[in-house]
């Protein structure tokens with residue numbers, strides 16, 4: 340006789356993609372300095388293995404970046420967590436923009452924490468897959484757009500926070516312009532050899548800049564493909 344519960348567990352990928360595996364990733368992120376419990380909770384909730392190719396699912400809860408096709412990568416969980424912490428720092432944002440949807444994982448994490456998440460991507464094929472994942476996971480508060488993120492999303496601006504998940508040579512002025520007062524832009528800045536994760540907070544009389552750490556991101560490119 341076929342054991343139905345065993346079949347169900349197999350289908351859920353008990354083992355490499357189980358809740359226990361996800362919890363171990365969260366313990367590791369905590370040891371590595373991630374403190375915001377809201378962020379750790381979101382990482383517990385979102386199935387990262389659904390955002391990579393099936394062949395890589397067993398590696399989804401390692402703390403490493405993984406390829407997602409089109410020469411792009413899903414960021415390492417620690418970076419996702421650290422950038423999300425920086426975006427939530429000093430507040431409870433209601434409306435944020437992500438530039439570089441990629442697999443959709445970062446947007447999915449944000450959607451557990453923030454009422455409205457807008458995300459733009461310049462590679463149509465990646466955006467299509469991400470949209471399908473959001474739909475499958477019933478993440479109805481994520482709004483996607485096929486566009487060059489250098490321009491932000493003017494019709495939805497201003498935002499409480501903006502996160503860029505590709506490295507910019509220079510900080511796009513349009514993104515700074517689309518921040519509310521008190522809002523923060525989290526962005527890797529620099530070229531291949533040397534990239535720094537930075538934050539830019541809009542205050543009443545200007546912008547406050549600070550640096551988080553060295554990072555390695557794919558480049559932010561112009562135009563659509």
Ligand code: SAH
Nearest residue numbers: 413439441442444445461488504505559560
């Ligand atoms: N946040 C993603 C990481 C994707 S990697 C995730 O969680 O999986 C960076 C992504 O930024 C790539 O998909 C790349 O195509 C996209 N990107 C690069 N330049 C861009 C631009 N100007 N506008 C929009 N997306 C861009």
